[in-house]
Structure formats: C-alpha cells, structure tokens
Amino acid sequence: MKKHILLLGYGTVGSGVYEHIQADQTLSDRVEVVRIFVKHPESRVGLPHFGCFTKDPDGLFDGIDLMIEAIGGTDPATSLIEQALRRGIPVITANKEVMNAHFETFLSLASLHQTHILYEAAVMAEIPIIKTLHEALKHGRLTEISGIMNGATNFVLSKTMNEGIAFEQALAIAFDNGYLEADPTDDLFGLDAMRKLSILTKMTLTTKIDPKDILRIKVNVISEETRALFNERHWVLKQVAEATKVEEDVRLQVLPVVLKADHPFYGVDDENNIVSWKDDKGVTHALQGKGAGKIPTAKGVISDLKRWLEGIPYQIDIRYDHLKATSSDHLLIRWLIDISWVLFPKAYVNQSIGHLILTHPMSFHELTPYLDRIRFIAKVGFDHA
Numbered sequence: 001m002k003k004h005i006l007l008l009g010y011g012t013v014g015s016g017v018y019e020h021i022q023a024d025q026t027l028s029d030r031v032e033v034v035r036i037f038v039k040h041p042e043s044r045v046g047l048p049h050f051g052c053f054t055k056d057p058d059g060l061f062d063g064i065d066l067m068i069e070a071i072g073g074t075d076p077a078t079s080l081i082e083q084a085l086r087r088g089i090p091v092i093t094a095n096k097e098v099m100n101a102h103f104e105t106f107l108s109l110a111s112l113h114q115t116h117i118l119y120e121a122a123v124m125a126e127i128p129i130i131k132t133l134h135e136a137l138k139h140g141r142l143t144e145i146s147g148i149m150n151g152a153t154n155f156v157l158s159k160t161m162n163e164g165i166a167f168e169q170a171l172a173i174a175f176d177n178g179y180l181e182a183d184p185t186d187d188l189f190g191l192d193a194m195r196k197l198s199i200l201t202k203m204t205l206t207t208k209i210d211p212k213d214i215l216r217i218k219v220n221v222i223s224e225e226t227r228a229l230f231n232e233r234h235w236v237l238k239q240v241a242e243a244t245k246v247e248e249d250v251r252l253q254v255l256p257v258v259l260k261a262d263h264p265f266y267g268v269d270d271e272n273n274i275v276s277w278k279d280d281k282g283v284t285h286a287l288q289g290k291g292a293g294k295i296p297t298a299k300g301v302i303s304d305l306k307r308w309l310e311g312i313p314y315q316i317d318i319r320y321d322h323l324k325a326t327s328s329d330h331l332l333i334r335w336l337i338d339i340s341w342v343l344f345p346k347a348y349v350n351q352s353i354g355h356l357i358l359t360h361p362m363s364f365h366e367l368t369p370y371l372d373r374i375r376f377i378a379k380v381g382f383d384h385a
C-alpha cells in the first residue's frame with residue numbers, strides 16, 4: 001500500500017517535489033501525492049492531477065501519512081505544521097522562516113506525538129548540512145559554525161568584485177536568474193542568512209537566541225573605486241554568517257567581511273554556499289554546494305522523504321541550553337570603512353588604505369553615530385592588511 005502524501009504549495013518548490021516523485025519510479029511505487037493545498041486551485045485546470053488540488057482546509061489530513069510543506073511564510077504554515085504533528089503525521093518542510101520561528105515548539109510537538117519534523121531543504125537545500133551536523137553532534141560538541149549562507153548575495157558580490165559588473169546591474173542579473181526576490185532586502189540585509197544560521201545554532205549550540213542579539217549589517221552598493229582597490233589587493237568581499245561559542249556565550253553575526261586568498265571561503269563564488277564548523281578538538285570541517293532553486297530544493301525535500309521511507313529520520317535531541325546567545329554589538333572588530341576623514345575621529349583610525357579607513361578594533365556600538373555617513377563598511381577577516 002502506497003503512503004499518502006499531502007503537499008502544501010505548488011510553486012517553485014512544491015511543483016519540483018511533485019515532478020521529482022513522478023519521475024522517480026522507486027518513489028512513485030511507494031508514495032502518492034493525494035492532495036495538494038494551494039491558494040488558487042482553479043489555475044491548475046488542465047493538469048492531469050487537477051483533482052488533487054484544493055484550497056479547502058477541511059479534511060486536509062484525512063488518510064494522510066506524511067505532509068510536505070512548501071507554502072512559505074509563517075501563516076498558515078505554522079498552524080498546518082502544528083496540526084499535522086499533533087495528529088502524529090510526520091512533516092517535511094522547506095520553510096526556514098517558520099522553522100526558525102518555531103524550532104523548539106515543532107521539535108517538542110514531534111517528540112510528544114512520536115513523529116518527526118525534517119527540514120534539510122530549509123537550510124541550503126543541496127548541502128546535506130542538517131544530517132551531517134546531526135552525525136557530528138554524536139561525536140562531540142561544536143564550538144563554531146560559519147559560512148556563506150545566501151547564494152543570491154554571493155552571486156551579486158562575485159559578479160561585482162570578480163567580473164567588474166556594476167552593483168545595480170549584478171542585482172538585475174541575479175533577479176533575472178531567479179536567485180533574488182524583487183525586493184532583495186532579506187538577502188542583502190542578512191535576514192535570510194540569519195534564519196539559516198539561527199536554525200543551525202539552535203540545532204547545535206543553544207535555542208536561547210533573541211534575533212536582536214544577532215549583529216547584522218547590510219551589503220551596500222560597492223563603488224568602482226572600492227572594487228578596484230579590492231582587486232589590486234586580491235581581496236574579496238563575502239557575506240559571512242557565524243556563530244561562535246565563547247565560554248557560556250554564543251555570538252552571532254551576519255556581516256560583509258573582507259577576505260584574503262588564504263581563507264577557505266575565498267573561492268566560493270556565484271550562487272554557491274559553504275558551511276564550516278569546528279568541533280571540540282579544534283578540527284574544522286566544511287560542506288559546499290548550491291543552496292536554492294527548484295531542483296536543489298526539491299532534492300533536499302526528497303532526501304528527507306527517502307530517509308523517512310527508510311525509517312531513519314534524524315531527530316535532534318542534543319543541545320546545550322546552558323549556553324545563551326549574547327549581543328555582538330560590543331565585540332571589538334576591525335572595520336574597513338569608506339567615510340570622509342573629517343567626519344571620523346582620528347583615535348579610531350589604524351591606517352588609511354587607498355580611499356578607505358582601517359579602524360582599530362572597535363565595537364559596532366561605537367560606530368553607530370557615524371553609520372549614516374559611512375558609504376561602505378565591512379569587517380576585516382584577517383590579521384595583517
């Protein structure tokens with residue numbers, strides 16, 4: 001008897017998952033998508049499986065063995081996930097926003113009702129980071145997680161820095177390729193990377209995270225002068241998300257960072273992502289791959305589906321809740337900034353590099369009075385300029 005699947009959403013991800021199941025006989029012999037919940041079922045007239053589409057929430061879970069959520073956002077995703085878990089129905093989700101917002105609740109509900117919530121596709125879908133970190137946790141604690149976690153921003157920065165394409169034009173190319181939303185704020189402002197970092201941190205270090213404590217700085221327009229200086233010095237600019245355990249604190253940041261060629265993230269270009277983590281023996285590990293898009297994301301969902309069918313879903317039950325995320329606003333950081341010399345106190349200046357200023361280690365808090373006059377800002381990710 002085939003397992004019955006309820007699919008929520010039939011957009012980029014939902015349709016990708018459906019098509020993958022149909023095309024893979026080893027799956028379609030074992031599972032059947034019997035219901036697809038969407039906003040506009042009428043727009044699917046003509047599809048051979050039109051009869052599966054519904055917008056009616058009544059009876060949604062009747063006869064269902066597994067739910068796949070690819071609606072996005074938090075409403076109605078939160079309530080539908082909770083309803084499924086309360087009925088003991090396992091859930092696979094690609095939705096980082098809802099997973100980050102309700103991580104603990106979903107895991108507790110799954111455990112209480114002896115079922116599972118699987119979310120590989122929610123965090124850089126093509127990189128099997130959730131399963132890998134789960135395995136890593138069996139062998140010891142982690143002390144650090146960092147990475148390039150937003151492919152769209154990385155694409156824009158690579159095009160600008162490596163190929164000399166103007167920042168606005170690089171944004172337009174990223175949009176045309178489907179990497180970037182019409183409103184790129186979530187990507188450039190680090191919200192998307194923050195959600196992924198936050199899920200990984202909740203899974204491996206602590207669930208006690210207040211989003212206010214995550215230091216985030218927007219990747220801003222890069223001038224031709226700044227780009228030329230970076231090229232001359234063989235530097236790159238990357239949006240780096242990192243969580244670091246310092247004694248009982250966890251510090252989280254999503255910042256534009258200047259890197260040199262000896263950094264492991266240096267050559268990770270275009271829409272590629274990388275995640276790196278350090279274990280308690282000080283050994284660094286990394287995984288690299290593409291993060292988003294119809295096929296990679298569907299693959300992430302399918303990989304969870306296969307694990308569930310094989311009876312080996314991962315269950316995260318190892319966390320260190322004595323740790324607490326604390327604000328990174330007061331951490332001392334060396335910054336590279338573009339600001340008029342007359343507007344910036346000399347006491348903070350370490351040296352000038354072309355038209356930019358390299359600061360002494362100083363907190364973001366100390367920088368805030370000057371922010372509206374700073375044209376470019378990045379954390380310096382190496383010791384010697």
Ligand SMILES: NC(=O)c1ccc[n+]([C@@H]2O[C@H](COP(=O)([O-])OP(=O)(O)OC[C@H]3O[C@@H](n4cnc5c(N)ncnc54)[C@H](OP(=O)(O)O)[C@@H]3O)[C@@H](O)[C@H]2O)c1
Pocket residue numbers: 008009010011012013014037038039040041069070071072073075076094095096097121122125291292293294297
């Ligand atoms: N796209 C990617 O590359 C990617 C990568 C990783 C993760 N994700 C995540 O995957 C999820 C889905 O993304 P997507 O790109 O596939 O989104 P999408 O293309 O906008 O599709 C959303 C689907 O959900 C349905 N839907 C939305 N609101 C609904 C509601 N209130 N009731 C019923 N159905 C509703 C829509 O129905 P209609 O079609 O009838 O309007 C549509 O089929 C998001 O959480 C996203 O963050 C996406």
